[in-house]
Amino acid sequence: MEKYDVIVVGAGVSGLLAALTLSKHGKKVLVLEKSRNLGGNCNSYMVDGFQVDTGAHAITHLHEGPLRRLMDNYFEYLPVFEDYGHYYLRTEDNFMKVPSNLKDFVTFDMLPRKDRVVLSQAITKALTLSSFGFDLSGQSVYDSLPRNLSKDTYDFVDTISGFLSGKSMKETSAQRVLSGSSFVRDSITQEQFDVMIGKIEPKRRQSTESILESILPYNLHVSLKARVNRVSQPFTSLERLATNRVHYSQGYPRKGLKSLLNAILYSMPKTVDIKTECEVKKILVRDGKVFGVEADEIHQANLVIHTGFASDLPKLIKDLPAPYVEKLKEIVHTKSLSIWLGLDRELPEFNYTGSEIWFKDFPYWAMPISNYDSSLTPKGKQLVGFSFVIDENKSEKSEKKKAYGTIFRALPEIEKHIEMKHEQIMIPEKAAVTIDGYFADIRAPIKNLYIAGTDTDKRSMGITRAAYSIIELLKILNEDGNLY
Ligand SMILES: Cc1cc2nc3c(=O)[nH]c(=O)nc-3n(C[C@H](O)[C@H](O)[C@H](O)COP(=O)(O)OP(=O)(O)OC[C@H]3O[C@@H](n4cnc5c(N)ncnc54)[C@H](O)[C@@H]3O)c2cc1C
Incomplete structure (x- = not known):
């Protein structure tokens, strides 16, 4: 043996x-x-001439995240990632970009103006606390919001929480939303990685700070250090309040x-x-x-x-x-239902790259993946994947029926163009x-x-x-x- x-x-x-x-x-x-x-x-396979994936996927943190480190250090062949595009919200009578910074919130009129102000304040507060080192992983998203918001606003926040953690806003931590929305970015530098795998010794810090420490009197140095730590770090993440892009550094292979x-x-x-x-x-x-x-x-x-x-x-x-x-x-996890629809033509509703979110009643996250690569479908056709978080206590049959109902409510035109239907029930992550x-x-x-x-x-x-x-x-x- x-x-x-x-x-x-x-x-x-x-x-x-x-x-x-x-x-x-x-x-x-x-x-x-x-x-x-x-x-x-993580795979793809053919169904009646359409190449579906195991659930609609956006690959995140491609610039400096952990997958980038592994690809750079261990891969002989690299996948090519297409620029992800944008996240959109769809309602019966509206289609617009998901707001991911305060500027976007100003014009995001799918929610009442008062609620947008409150949401912006809640994000600013959470990010400020997180930047100053407060751990928000024990505080729920729901508890971070005031109680008098509209149903649409709660549905919106609940949906975003659901896609980030797999659970409701009452079970999702505020920290999760900050990191999942790119306000706090995941990254790992090559140097940190080399230290972790023992390739190099941790550098003894010869920073400006340590040089100052050696030449300045103690009291002067301490106050300077406090100012450097407390002001410059929060600022780099707080400035994302104005410039954040939720699709930053994401791609589709x-x-x-x-x-x-x-x-x-x-x-x-x-x-x-x-x-x-x-x-x-x-x-x-x-x-x-x-x-x-x-x-x-x-x-x-x-x-x-x-x-x-x-x-x-x-x-x-x-x-x-x-x-x-x-x-x-x-350990808790969630179940997902993905519905892939192969369409007999390219529909104007899916004239974008990225993904769309439906946040009312039974939320979905959908991606027209053939817009990245037309070879995923027979010529002239379109392929869209819709993913739902489903209730494990309800029957799969009833959850599927509800899911189709939602898709047809959101996109009434789609039903007459369906050429291929394929369903997947999976556990997206082993822990939510x-x-x-x-x-x-x-x-x-x-x-x-x-x-x-x-x-x-x-x-x-x-x-x-x-x-x-x-x-x-x-x-x-x-x-x-x-x-x-
Ligand atoms: C609908 C959906 C949407 C998703 N969207 C995204 C996305 O947008 N972006 C993103 O990054 N990720 C997304 N994911 C999640 C991502 O696909 C997974 O987190 C990732 O692929 C998990 O990889 P894994 O190897 O940890 O687990 P798995 O893929 O679950 O692999 C575990 C493997 O172990 C095998 N196994 C288990 N027990 C045994 C045993 N006893 N003996 C032998 N083999 C065993 C299983 O068969 C399986 O092949 C999504 C997933 C789904 C389902």
Whole structure:
């Protein structure tokens, strides 16, 4: 039997990024995936001549976020990202850009003027507090607003919260909205990354500040430092109140979502073996230390990285500590329904690139993805994906019926142009960022067992969050002496 350094459970974007990065650090890696296809939630496939994605996707933080760091450092082939475009709001009689800064709010007449003033004040206050270091992750969006706003305004805020966290405004933290709306930007510099993976020593700070510290009398230096810290940092994020663009640094992969998956696979060294239709049923532990997994057969390795649901771990390992098992039960997630409609022509309603949001009653987020790339459809046709957050306690049939009802209400013309219908029910992220929701640690309470994926990192969302979790994994493996 072949002996591996690392076994990765799951071949979604997190598992494949783990395999890619670890193999480039010299490890021999085996990836085991239970389904027939690779990519998990990150893939595309053909339905009646239309190429649909696994849910409508915007890839975020492409300039300096974690995926950018991983692409720059480990990819041999890079996907091409088309400029994302804009976010729009649709109502029965209006279609306009989503406001993402105070200037936009002034002209955003879908909501009453008084409410816009109040919303602008709430954002300014939250961003000011966050910039001065106050943690708003325990404060709900709802609690950050006054009580006398119109129903439309609450629906609008609830919808934006829902798309950012998967849950309502009462369960979504104010911090989540600030980061998800790009007011607070996710980034990781190459230098920070190199320090995390142990490539370079943390720089001893030879900043202006430390030079001043060495030459100025103490009292003078302290007051200067206070001024630098308190004034310049808040200003850089506060100025976004005026200039923020919610679609900043976002893109859609040319040729569809699968080209991101393909770029990872093309970059994978030959030292990585991947097996599909191979479900891991047990993670094997001896003397408190992991030594392999049971799948189609026993596979042995010194390290195991689990990228399925962390909440599945108690099924895979006997005798996990009870408090750990209890904590894992606190992870919450949401279900999504995506409806792909292949249209017999390009409709004027979808004459844009980006996405649109419907925020009344049953909100959707829709993307006409063939506007980025006409090769995703047969000639002259159009492909639009609509995603809904659905109620897990209701039947899928009734949620689908309601979803179609909403689409036809929002876009009455569309029904007579539908040539292809395709539905997907998925779990977009393994943990929703709610106020009380739990996230698992990368280190499991068993030596050499690690967890990666969207239930281990609260930052950002989706693929960007998966990439953060991989960077954090590399950092922790490095700290544990397991990276090199
Ligand atoms: C409708 C929708 C819209 C989305 N929109 C966006 C977006 O706009 N932007 C964005 O960045 N992200 C978006 N996402 C989220 C993004 O696709 C996911 O967060 C990301 O792909 C998750 O990757 P992952 O590898 O962590 O998890 P997954 O894709 O869930 O992969 C986990 C893999 O592990 C396998 N597995 C699990 N258990 C086992 C086992 N025991 N043995 C073997 N294999 C196992 C599973 O089969 C799966 O393939 C969206 C998702 C959906 C559904």
